[in-house]
Amino acid sequence: MIDKPVSCWVEKERLNSKIVDCLTIILRTRGCSWRKCLMCGFSISANVSEDDLKKQIDFAISKYGVRDVVKIFTSGSFFDDREVSRGARDYVYSLVDKKLIVESRPEYVFNCDCFDLGFELEVGIGLETSNDFIRNVCINKGFTFEDYERAAEYLIENKAGVRTYLLLKPPFLSEKEAIEDCIQSIKDCLKYSRTISINPVYIPKNTYIEKLWKAKIYRPPWLWSAVKVLRRAFSEIKSKTNNKTNKNEVCIICDPVGAGSVRAVHNCGKCDKDISSAIRKFSISQDIKVLENLKCSCEKTWRKYVNVENTARFNVISELGGE
Template structure:
């Protein structure tokens, strides 16, 4: 069985770009499966054995790892790496041993829901420079619980973040730009406010730009005209603001699906320019790249922000399309 996907790119790490291998392992998948925007569980399979997971990783490392160069390894499952039902403790320890022997993995990054973060699960990965990513999405419990249906609280995240830090690992926090039922301006404000609240716990903040995945509740809302993915102008605005407030923190955003109708987009003409600027910013952390971008659609975006609450309310009532 092969991984769902694997690719090589760069990550900003300790003031410089470092090679990064991302591997999406196929596992039994996320047990929660209730988030309104998430369709990742379609990539899971109940047939995956623990031996399969190890062979997917061996395949990825053999075929795609950079030669003669230290690199960051992202091992994602579209679920929780620390969930015993996806990746067992024995498999985690096996993976850790494999990586310790290689000595070219500078840092391992995994993703998990906070309820699976325990000292025992983290101990399985001892001896490796580790960053644990959690999809908090927002520090606002109401948005997370009611609009996203995430099923855990900010307190749960903080408890998990404390455990991770106590074990000598670092935290990467995912924030979601524009969850369902949140207007463009409120979405920008929510990420900026959330970032301030998670900054004390996080080494890295990664902003996910909400996109419309197939077979999700968000897709139904979008089809009915109740949702528009975020503007790329909003993403640029948030990245600039966050980085300028917190110079020491790494702030990134992978513009997945940028320029597509289901992904974050502007007018169609400038999307690629903004997408490339965000990608360059991710690696360099230079906010200068995000300044001086221009296109006529910026005025449309600005008026949407200005009349946002009114327009959003009208769209929800079916008076105007969003």
């Protein structure tokens, strides 16, 4: 099956404040060269050739056709030659019309070979958090905020956009610490980002985070936490951009993958569908009103949970991680 992508579909994306179709392809590659993050569950397929990658792309295109925006996910870095060869990348470039979105670890951003090809480029970087302690001790990500800044500045200099991925509730953080970490990270990466994507943790099989979850010392975040982070982020973006003239505003999005399941971001079970659909609506419309007046009795439980859980901990992050 190495000549078929992991998955492909059409979804909505924003392009110059319009909502357009986006062909999204998850390529089956030989895997991320780092492969040490504690919540990473991407499978590894050895021996995927350039020809296989081209066939995977052809498969997606024969199914859905090329759309205004093309988004390519790999299990790691699009610009890592070992993962996606130069020839396979050129093949992708030849198909893109208006905009290409890919993802890469910071170290491979400097290998980018598609500036000035006539389409808009946005590169997703999985920063996860702006806090080096959390990123490297709790997630084992293996790069610093400074590495991210350098890569982001390089992309901006070359007129590409930066899509910063933040992880909501890395392992070992309490719900409250996770909310605060995410809000702080948004503030820190705002000036580099065209899009900030908040990714609530999903627990894949056979991962370190699954062990923590099975031992009942980790619960994926609440949807209420995601709503809180998005609302704070939105007001942060508004307060930062109001003073500037006609500057394109930063888009804040969240894809609550698997929302409602015990392995994913969830609330009480009754409201999960409504809240996650409001989050998706907000992500595409950037209309904060859809996140107002959301109600369920479990909101009270969440508030209690956030406070009670935290009183049982001393503040690990501030004690050990500086800040």
